[in-house]
Every structure is written in C-alpha cells, then in structure tokens.
Amino acid sequence: MRVLVTGAAGFIGSAVLAKLAGHHEVVGLDARAPGSGPGWITGDLGEPETLALAEAARPDALIHLATVPGGAAEADPELAWRINVEATRKLIDCLARRRSGVRVVFASSIAALGRLEEPVGDATPVRPHLIYGAHKALMETWLATLSRRGDVEAISLRLPGIVARPRAASGLKSAFLSDLFHAALANEAFTCPVGRDATTWLMSVSKTAENIVHGLIAPSAEPFAATLPAVRASVGDLVAEITSQTGYDAARITYEPDQAIEADFGRFPALQAERAERLGFRSDESLASLISSALETIRKST
C-alpha cells in the first residue's frame, strides 16, 4: 500500500513513519523540509502546487496529521481554518477524485468533544469549545459524509494528550503535560498550570503511532469516528510515577492552577472507549508503561 502521511516531519508524524517503514511504501508531506527524494513532498497544504504533488503521488491511503493546533488556532483562527478545514477538504477531494474509496485516517482530537463533565462514552455528543476542536468536528462530519457516499473510506481518531512532545512550543495548549517529563529528566523546577487533583487522558507517542497505523486496516463504518482509549490519571499520580521512574524531586514542582487551562485540560472524567476498542485500538497498558515509554522517547531524541 502507498501511504501519504501529512505532518510527516512532526512529533507524531515521525513516529508514524518509523512504524510504517518496511511495511508500506510511504510518501511524507510537510511544510518543513527535513527530507527529499521521491518519498517526500515539501510544501504548504494550503497551496495548490502541494495538492498537485500529493495527487501525483497516487496514494492508496492518507494519514492526515497536519494541523494548526489548539493554542495556535485560537491565536490565528483564519490560518487555522485555511489548513484545518479548507486544505483538508481540498486534499481529500483531490485524492478521492483520482479514485474512490481511498482510505483516510484522520487525526481528530478529544477537543472535538469539548468540555467534559460526565463519563465519556460512544454516545457522548460532539460539543467543541475550542476553535481547534470545532475544526476537527467539522472534518469528522465531512469525512463521514464522504464515506457514506463511497468517495473515501475514512476513520477519524480522537487523540488524547500525547506525551512526551518535544520541548519546543508545539502550539498546543496542553503542552504543559509534556513539559513535566522534560523538567523531570533535566531535574529542573516546574510550574504546573493545573492542580494535583486535575485529571487528564494520556497516550504515549509510540502507542499513538501504533493506533494510527492500525487505522489503515480498521473497519471504516458508521459513525466513522472514535474516541481512542487512553490512560486516565490525576496529575498527582502522574507526578508520583514520574518521580519514581526518574528520581526527580517532586518538591521542585509549584502548582499554580489556571482556571481556563483546568477547564480545558484538567477535568477529564472516566472514559469508556468501547467503539475504538472493538475496532482494535488500544491504550498504553498502564500509567507506569506509558510514562516509561514517554521517557524513552525523550531520551532517544537527545
């Protein structure tokens, strides 16, 4: 299978490329240009030339990761619309026009669900609050419609918080969760913008890449979207496990809860991701294995 991966130079994209290597023919696409040759397209998805190159690559499947994320989308909603909605629609349109039934794995986000106050399951309504979450919700609906019509075979996967991202500003408002891992490994002071009892949903980048690659063969069926299972943990439990695995001194953490960040990222209720599990998607096995995997990612990259 020839797989086109957008956002291929990014944090998740690199992990996806590593999982695909040796199993599939891969074409990476990214606005940044770390690669070259026949297996790489450098370009802005908002530009027609980039779309033409993507179409010319004649992919059998698309893994669409490229996005303007949460914080960046709030700061520049017009740019975010241009990439998250308009470019996404055009990319899928030009692949579907070439041949119908192209498999599409779309990296949606739990931000599509909005602020969650009750246990989340497959019946939880999609009620975004962030611009980014709304864009993801719109594209889920669009891809589901095209799937019903037979134009594509899509599956939208709502990703939870992924750890540990690189320290560089990712534009994600939830980046503090990754920053905690970096602070622990570097034994630096850390200011936590949510309290100890804040709860969150997490997945290691390695497990995330596995799930995304599984999206290439998972059934594409009504409602064509699923919230991925995740490890739910309180910040207190997260800190305890990180300090246990790294020897980091928890006293170096200062808690300065920010109401807005707590509302968006610190009140995640219980999660029953039954549909995703039925389709073969998995969470990390435990908080301990998740943290070990996330720490390993950082160690390898430095």
Added chain:
Amino acid sequence: MRVLVTGAAGFIGSAVLAKLAGHHEVVGLDARAPGSGPGWITGDLGEPETLALAEAARPDALIHLATVPGGAAEADPELAWRINVEATRKLIDCLARRRSGVRVVFASSIAALGRLEEPVGDATPVRPHLIYGAHKALMETWLATLSRRGDVEAISLRLPGIVARPRAASGLKSAFLSDLFHAALANEAFTCPVGRDATTWLMSVSKTAENIVHGLIAPSAEPFAATLPAVRASVGDLVAEITSQTGYDAARITYEPDQAIEADFGRFPALQAERAERLGFRSDESLASLISSALETIRKST
C-alpha cells in the same frame, strides 16, 4: 431590533419579510435584486463587498436563509461550499466581530440528519448523506461552538419539506412535493417520483416563516439546534387531501418511483420534535390546514 435577512428575495425569505414587517427594522439581502433603498442589499454573499455592506448595516440579529440547495449543491459542490460554508462563516464572523452576542437564526435542514430509518427524536445523530446536508451540519456545529464561546447567540432550525414552493426550478431535489400542488391547481398531469406509500415531513411556508421569526426570541441553548416539528404524511394521504380541497382528478397522477429520490425524500419515519416544541416552535395543526395554507400561497402569488 434591526434584523438582517439573507436570501430575502427567495420563497421563504419573502414570507419572513412579510411577518417581520411592522415589528422589526429589516434589512434584506439577496443576490437577486428586487428591492432597493436603505433596507436592501443586493450582492453575492461570497463577495467581500457584500459582507462589508452587511456589517455596515449593524444588525442586532441575522436570519440566514441564503443557500445553495440540495440538487444544486450535488451538481456544483464547489459553489455550494463557497456559499453554504465559506460565506456563511465569513458573514457570521464579521457580524460577531462588530459586537458579540448577535442573535443568529440559521435555516438548517433535515438533510443534516441524513437517511432516516427509525423514529426521529432529539437524540437522533446527525449523519448527512447529501452534500447540502453535510454543509448544514457543519454550520450547525460551527454556530454551536461560537455560541458556547459567547461570540453569537445562535439557533439552527432544521426545516422539513416546505410547500408550496414556486414552480420554477428551486434546485431542491424535494421540489416534486410542491409541484404536486401546482399540478392540482392547474389540473395538469403529474408524474410522482415516489410511490403512494412514501412518507414525508411537511410544513407550510407560512408556518415556516412564523417559526423562523420565533427563532429571534427562542432560547439559544445547548445544543443550539433543533429539528422542527412537521406534519408527517404519506403521499397517498397528501393526494387525497389535495384532491378533496381542489377537485383535482387523482387519476391524472402517474407514479414512477425513483429509488434515489425515495431513499432521500420518501422514507421519513415518525418524528418527535420535543426540543423544538419546548422552545415554542410549532408544526401546522393538521394535514388539512397545511394543504389549505400551501394552496393559498400559490393562489395569492398568481
């Protein structure tokens, strides 16, 4: 209240303008130009100049009816996206930028719900099948997000089949329902593209306009969208009531069911529009009063 009405020269728009007259200050907007003066804007919503005029009108509320409807959207999805999604987003953006909390009454459609095989209620998922229905679903989600954020106070109303539309091609795939009324009044032969036992949801244009105007004062609250109540009737019952009210000879009707049209417009199940009823929206009182009202609309316009 100063109310901007888009699609104001259209079938529903004209009826809405008539209901608003004398109660509100009205600014009509339409790509066609039957009006002029301070209370009228002629222009394509896809053009920045039109949006600038809309913003300059400083409306307190927007009734957004302008759309590229079902059949026309299938024929030209790019044009439909430009008006139904892009222009809608920009229009709302420029009104919300001027002052937050603008009331928005958005004419959505039961096409957003998709093909309905089971009784429809407030828990029925939004699963569009038509391009037009997907566009309406996207804008419902977008308006709900903006409402949660306090940028606008929106309510999306999913309209059923409205009768009786003018005979001229409306671009709606469901136009045959209106054409039946015209055939009856003109005592002409009529080919019905669905069978006698096909079922549909209907509302007279007069009741539709009442509901849309009620949208200006109805509560704007989660989930910011409601399926309007409608009269459910089989084509057989519809024909019996029309012939009874007009003296039309039912033998002049030939039934030539088209599978695709039956799938999209001929299999409407029972409808419980509880949310909309709680918010004060109403269906026509009976099939008889609906047909009498629809026939009256045609008689007045000829």
